[in-house]
Amino acid sequence: MDNTEITIHDIAEILGINSSTVSRALNNSSRVAQKTKDKILKKATELGYQRNHLASNLRKRKTFTIGVIVPRISRHFFSSAIAGIEETAFKAGYNVIICQSLESLEREKSIIDTLLANRVDGVLISISMETKNYDHLKGLKQRKIPFVFFDRHCDIAENSKVVIDDFNAAFTAVEHLIEKNSTNIAHFSGPQNLEIYKNRFKGYKAALEKHKIPFREELVVSSSLMEKDGAQNVQKILALPYKIDGLFCANDVVAIGAIQYLRKIKIRVPEDIAIVGFSNETISSVIEPALTTINQSGMQIGEAATNLLLAKISNENKKQIHETIIVKTNLIERKSTLR
Amino acid sequence: MDNTEITIHDIAEILGINSSTVSRALNNSSRVAQKTKDKILKKATELGYQRNHLASNLRKRKTFTIGVIVPRISRHFFSSAIAGIEETAFKAGYNVIICQSLESLEREKSIIDTLLANRVDGVLISISMETKNYDHLKGLKQRKIPFVFFDRHCDIAENSKVVIDDFNAAFTAVEHLIEKNSTNIAHFSGPQNLEIYKNRFKGYKAALEKHKIPFREELVVSSSLMEKDGAQNVQKILALPYKIDGLFCANDVVAIGAIQYLRKIKIRVPEDIAIVGFSNETISSVIEPALTTINQSGMQIGEAATNLLLAKISNENKKQIHETIIVKTNLIERKSTLR
DNA sequence: CATTAAAATACAATCGATTGTATTTTAATG
DNA sequence: CATTAAAATACAATCGATTGTATTTTAATG
Numbered sequence: 233m234d235n236t237e238i239t240i241h242d243i244a245e246i247l248g249i250n251s252s253t254v255s256r257a258l259n260n261s262s263r264v265a266q267k268t269k270d271k272i273l274k275k276a277t278e279l280g281y282q283r284n285h286l287a288s289n290l291r292k293r294k295t296f297t298i299g300v301i302v303p304r305i306s307r308h309f310f311s312s313a314i315a316g317i318e319e320t321a322f323k324a325g326y327n328v329i330i331c332q333s334l335e336s337l338e339r340e341k342s343i344i345d346t347l348l349a350n351r352v353d354g355v356l357i358s359i360s361m362e363t364k365n366y367d368h369l370k371g372l373k374q375r376k377i378p379f380v381f382f383d384r385h386c387d388i389a390e391n392s393k394v395v396i397d398d399f400n401a402a403f404t405a406v407e408h409l410i411e412k413n414s415t416n417i418a419h420f421s422g423p424q425n426l427e428i429y430k431n432r433f434k435g436y437k438a439a440l441e442k443h444k445i446p447f448r449e450e451l452v453v454s455s456s457l458m459e460k461d462g463a464q465n466v467q468k469i470l471a472l473p474y475k476i477d478g479l480f481c482a483n484d485v486v487a488i489g490a491i492q493y494l495r496k497i498k499i500r501v502p503e504d505i506a507i508v509g510f511s512n513e514t515i516s517s518v519i520e521p522a523l524t525t526i527n528q529s530g531m532q533i534g535e536a537a538t539n540l541l542l543a544k545i546s547n548e549n550k551k552q553i554h555e556t557i558i559v560k561t562n563l564i565e566r567k568s569t570l571r
Numbered sequence: 572m573d574n575t576e577i578t579i580h581d582i583a584e585i586l587g588i589n590s591s592t593v594s595r596a597l598n599n600s601s602r603v604a605q606k607t608k609d610k611i612l613k614k615a616t617e618l619g620y621q622r623n624h625l626a627s628n629l630r631k632r633k634t635f636t637i638g639v640i641v642p643r644i645s646r647h648f649f650s651s652a653i654a655g656i657e658e659t660a661f662k663a664g665y666n667v668i669i670c671q672s673l674e675s676l677e678r679e680k681s682i683i684d685t686l687l688a689n690r691v692d693g694v695l696i697s698i699s700m701e702t703k704n705y706d707h708l709k710g711l712k713q714r715k716i717p718f719v720f721f722d723r724h725c726d727i728a729e730n731s732k733v734v735i736d737d738f739n740a741a742f743t744a745v746e747h748l749i750e751k752n753s754t755n756i757a758h759f760s761g762p763q764n765l766e767i768y769k770n771r772f773k774g775y776k777a778a779l780e781k782h783k784i785p786f787r788e789e790l791v792v793s794s795s796l797m798e799k800d801g802a803q804n805v806q807k808i809l810a811l812p813y814k815i816d817g818l819f820c821a822n823d824v825v826a827i828g829a830i831q832y833l834r835k836i837k838i839r840v841p842e843d844i845a846i847v848g849f850s851n852e853t854i855s856s857v858i859e860p861a862l863t864t865i866n867q868s869g870m871q872i873g874e875a876a877t878n879l880l881l882a883k884i885s886n887e888n889k890k891q892i893h894e895t896i897i898v899k900t901n902l903i904e905r906k907s908t909l910r
Numbered sequence: 911c912a913t914t915a916a917a918a919t920a921c922a923a924t925c926g927a928t929t930g931t932a933t934t935t936t937a938a939t940g
Numbered sequence: 941c942a943t944t945a946a947a948a949t950a951c952a953a954t955c956g957a958t959t960g961t962a963t964t965t966t967a968a969t970g
Contacts, residue, residue: 282687282688283688284629284690285688285689285690286625286628286629286634286690287629289625290623290625290626290629295625297666304654305650305653305654305657306647306650306651306654306853308645308647311644311645311650312645314644314669315643315644315645315671318644318669318670318671322670322685327636327666327668327689328668328669329666329667330653330657330667330669331657331661332654332657346661348621349621349622349624350624350666351623351624351625488857492857495859514645514853514854515853515854515857518827518831518854518857518858519857519858519859520834520858520859
């Protein structure tokens with residue numbers, strides 16, 4: 233039988249000492265003499281002992297697992313964030329359960345139930361576009377499971393989040409369009425229940441205001457920011473009685489949809505319309521013309537969110553931390569605004 | 572104290588029955604009378620009981636966790652595969668630990684150690700470009716932990732894998748170039764220690780042979796297929812005394828690097844050189860000209876690999892399954908070969 | 911209604927590690 | 941060398957569920 237896993241009891245028996253001492257030795261407790269520790273460690277290595285985390289975690293009443301909820305794993309921003317999360321969590325000895333809501337509130341709810349059933353120690357969440365009601369998050373609060381929003385947060389009391397300064401990033405983006413001599417600037421916005429899109433919209437408005445450009449309701453088109461929305465939105469703004477010469481998109485995907493449609497109908501970018509996106513997806517540097525965009529590091533946001541969550545977890549039930557970390561962004565100028 | 576988790580013992584005590592009966596009832600054992608089951612289930616729901624998986628798994632000597640090793644999470648093909656894996660595993664009650672080797676053998680080794688320490692029930696792996704030695708995989712075999720390769724497999728005895736028919740896909744791609752009147756067809760190949768790149772190379776060669784086009788060693792350039800390699804490889808083949816008019820790339824990323832460099836030096840695609848990639852990354856439909864490529868569904872491969880692994884896991888130590896599943900691919904014709 | 915088999919339930923050990931308390935050993939001190 | 945405190949180790953309960961075996965209850969039968 234080679235399925236006999238080596239346990240602390242095996243080591244204890246072989247060395248003729250008690251398993252509690254073995255356990256303490258392997259945890260480097262000060263209650264065990266150095267000489268004994270050495271003896272135990274040597275034997276443990278010799279036998280190829282590996283602690284059984286299930287047993288250990290059961291006793292410690294912790295799972296060393298965090299749940300991550302993202303709208304879609306394959307979106308580049310999120311897969312970078314996940315890379316950062318995995319990396320940081322792994323180093324701290326935590327495992328990560330990754331789930332995708334696919335922009336559905338229903339799925340988001342059921343994912344939270346599953347994560348609770350799995351007794352995760354904490355949750356990182358970037359909410360779906362459908363999420364307007366936050367009751368399912370209250371379940372986490374009740375059970376005192378710490379959670380941290382990243383990127384797509386929501387406006388509830390006493391939350392922790394890792395975000396970017398959407399207002400300022402949008403402000404910079406729009407100001408850049410103005411510097412490039414755009415005067416009729418449209419905005420493709422996202423669902424207004426999400427704070428990030430609200431703030432990007434506010435930044436757009438503020439930049440216009442600063443430069444004394446009148447704000448026109450009709451130039452703002454909301455959608456779920458998919459590629460297909462790009463074409464539809466372009467049709468809408470071109471139908472308006474203004475000569476649009478600048479476009480600020482709330483994400484890159486919709487901007488790319490717009491660029492492709494504009495190319496089809498022979499409107500030149502950037503000559504006729506200069507475009508700025510948001511997120512710096514991989515595609516954006518490749519498309520022709522390359523897209524000027526706001527660069528936000530998913531990796532960095534993932535890392536920061538994980539560190540914040542781990543801090544909350546180890547903080548136990550003492551005073552709760554409610555912190556907002558703002559990760560820096562920068563404007564990457566490319567061909568789509570080069571004029 | 573609200574941190575008191577409801578256990579089967581609580582339910583047992585309240586109902587005045589033994590906890591073993593509660594356990595059996597919750598597992599719908601035939602050894603418990605229906606009447607008792609009903610009573611127990613009702614009380615469990617009422618108290619909001621949720622089974623503690625740690626305890627359950629400890630007793631069952633299973634973790635219900637599978638480990639996944641990919642070169643890079645943010646690569647679109649892999650994030651799609653992961654989406655498929657997560658989905659399938661989740662449905663079967665398994666959790667997934669995702670790790671990225673970042674194309675480093677060293678990291679791949681240490682990841683396998685960590686997964687072993689975490690007592691995963693099985694492993695899905697797509698090996699790194701550096702992996703030429705398979706000793707670290709033998710560790711999995713010794714411990715009888717089932718594993719399944721997907722996409723990037725390796726040629727060891729008695730393995731299971733979910734792959735595509737790289738030979739035929741490459742054959743189709745090259746034949747397509749030939750149909751488009753290419754006669755001097757170059758190939759950007761990947762590390763030859765990986766079966767997939769070996770087979771794509773073989774497919775390239777076979778298509779040439781079928782159409783009586785002489786094979787020339789110099790037209791094959793191996794690299795690690797990054798975007799920057801695209802430019803370098805193009806320089807190499809342009810320096811040759813042949814008028815290259817077709818290019819088959821072993822992945823999309825290097826093809827895109829090539830397209831961008833060709834655009835820069837004013838060589839027209841597809842007029843001067845027609846190009847076919849491999850994988851159908853998101854970028855490929857967006858780049859100008861859009862890239863003709865082999866479409867392989869990461870999602871589908873991930874699902875198939877997970878199902879195969881779960882079958883191996885539940886198969887226990889009985890006769891081992893060694894299966895190879897081949898997922899269908901198709902050629903997507905786009906502008907880069909339109910002539 | 912006694913006998914017997916089958917069904918239902920209870921008992922107790924177990925998975926492997928951790929941890930509060932009790933006991934033993936060692937070292938320090940006069 | 942006896943006394944005492946400190947250090948080291950052993951004992952035993954525990955985390956929450958599962959499971960083989962023993963016991964009790966129920967149903968079937970003559």
